[in-house]
Amino acid sequence: MTDGTSSRQVTRGREHAPLLEHCPLFEGVDPSDLEILVQSALHRVVKRGGFFFLEGDSPAEIYVLVTGKVRLVRSGPLGREVIVGFVEPGEPFGYVAAWAGTSHPVSAQAAQESRALVWGVLTIARFMAQHPRMAIRGLRLMAERVEGSWDRLQELATGRIEWRIARALLRLAHLTGRATEPGSAVALEVREQDLAELVGSTAYTVSRILAAWKRAGLVDARREHILIREPLKLRGIAQVAPR
Amino acid sequence: MTDGTSSRQVTRGREHAPLLEHCPLFEGVDPSDLEILVQSALHRVVKRGGFFFLEGDSPAEIYVLVTGKVRLVRSGPLGREVIVGFVEPGEPFGYVAAWAGTSHPVSAQAAQESRALVWGVLTIARFMAQHPRMAIRGLRLMAERVEGSWDRLQELATGRIEWRIARALLRLAHLTGRATEPGSAVALEVREQDLAELVGSTAYTVSRILAAWKRAGLVDARREHILIREPLKLRGIAQVAPR
């Protein structure tokens, strides 16, 4: 845990309407309305390791990541942490506490220097009341999140770390979304530690498994970089996995 | 897996407005409007073991459980299943596929004979467009679901089956919501198998652990019934759990 608030900067958000137009939450909203929304946003920058908000922080703003990458971390007893997910540019975060009206169930930590737009819940809620389209999009997004969580629940519950790591890698690959022609290599930037916290395991185990995959030519890895050489074979491991 | 559709009955829904008024999704909606909504609902009954819908079923209706209890099950490779959650009367289900516009990510199986109201997505969507309040409530509900899933993710990822079972029991106790004066005994109706699928374990292990707790006087159990004698001690196990 690095320092939380010290690395924050706050400014007015401008000139981000173009970006927002293509992000799932705002798709279909009239550009001029969007402009208004953007004008009312704050603009926050957090350095690598810093936090947008901490688990337990009280109510609640909604963020949309502009650049960088954010880790949503939940810490358990004994300091074991679980990464609930990563946020990529264009995606919203902080919405769970915002809508549920509770304190944040996770911390949002910058995995790289990151900038985000911020609104108070009320602003968004009012905007949604006037733009039902957006409310529906919001519902849709949340539904997708629920679905994603259920996927992962399933995974965690049913075993074999090897699959889980394989899946996590594939998910990340898909998320980061470099032109993934089926079968072509994909490069990722993750710490093995993160991978471990993503699949509910330890860095040790991840290291071992990656080592094995490297030997087999499936992947290649150096500090914070993983190159998936054979996505198809990885997919094979992820799917039914022979015992 | 029992037969899916054979045990279904369909009728028009009537006289359920009173119930709906007190369920989270419709809270705050004008009673007369609610009446209209109820009129447009179908009414479906499913016997124990039957399904409202199956994982993979294509689009999508939204259900609200009236009586009974529903298991949301997700099946994994090798037939291992995970219970994603239980639905109690008054709660909606089926909404994830409905909003995400995908096929159902889980099966909805009646744990007891159950009746539910059903609407097509379009009906609900139109209704929401006219009642933004309800859209917001929907968001809130989903947010709570996400939060719940994250809780469980955390749990599954970090450890100790003993805790997980303890927590599952406490969660169920809270969900079922008999007047839980802190410390008083609570009765549950669950199969140990269900408990296992809830915490990502096996019926064997659950049996063993319950046996131990019985010996210690913490709980009491007979076929499909678990009585929590000492909620506080159970809470102790659930929390930090000495290694």
Added chain:
DNA sequence: CGAACACTTGAACCTAATCAATGAGTGTGG
């Protein structure tokens, strides 16, 4: 009454966590 279902318990096995120690890559400040 018989069949299906829920639960129990012992014994063997095995995956992945833990402990311990070390190496390699990055960045910072004197």
Added chain:
DNA sequence: CCACACTCATTGATTAGGTTCAAGTGTTCG
């Protein structure tokens, strides 16, 4: 620019916690 501190990654040895297999008891229901 080099040394030191840090973070990230690696690998072997050990072991605990939980799954699996197998066999069996007790209940409920048609």
